[in-house]
Amino acid sequence: MDREELERTPEGIEKRRFCYVMYRFGEERFVIISSSRSRHMDRLIALQHLIGNTCCKIRLKVYHEELATEWRGGFGLPTRGYIEVSGPERISDIEWIELDPIVVTYIGRLVPPKVTVVIDEIILGLNNEGIEYKTVKGSIRVYGQQLR
Structure with missing residues (x-):
């Protein structure tokens, strides 16, 4: 299967479990990985x-850092064992990942931004995947132990 064919059939890709769609800062890319995913x-x-x-x-939040990273629009998986939000970090060093359930969409200068709360969708998605979480100060926190 060539690259153009991959890009045309994202649903088929997911069913075969040999590649995945990577979301990073609003762009969508197809990345091929091995069939033996953990x-x-x-x-x-x-x-x-x-x-x-x-x-x-x-x-x-990484164990050896005092502060969490800045809020970003997504994360990447640049190579096996690493995650990238603002810079590459080893997955084994992740203390927690937080999701902000309040989405602010800027429409224009004269129109107020649209604010959407997506906490129900996030909780439903995490429960469907069996990912444990906690709500901390209005954010959804997933601890790193279950990601290693």
Whole structure:
């Protein structure tokens, strides 16, 4: 299957489980990976799809850093064992990932922004994938232990 054929059939790609769609800052790319994915990689990919579908922001906290990263529009999986929000980090170093359920869509200068709360969609998606979470100060927090 060549690249053009991959780009035309994203549903078929998901069913074959040998590649996935990577959402990063609003762009969509197809990436081929091996067929032997772990359950943890499946959870990361499901989380990636959830963020892409709900347009929520994400940030993460690494064990050796005091502060979490800035809120971003998505994350990437540049290579096996790494996640990238504002820079590449080892997945084993992730303390938690937070999702912001309040989506602000800027329409224009004269029109007020549209504010949407997508907490129900996020919780439904996490429950469907069996990902445990906690609500912390209005954000959805997924702890890193289940992503390793």
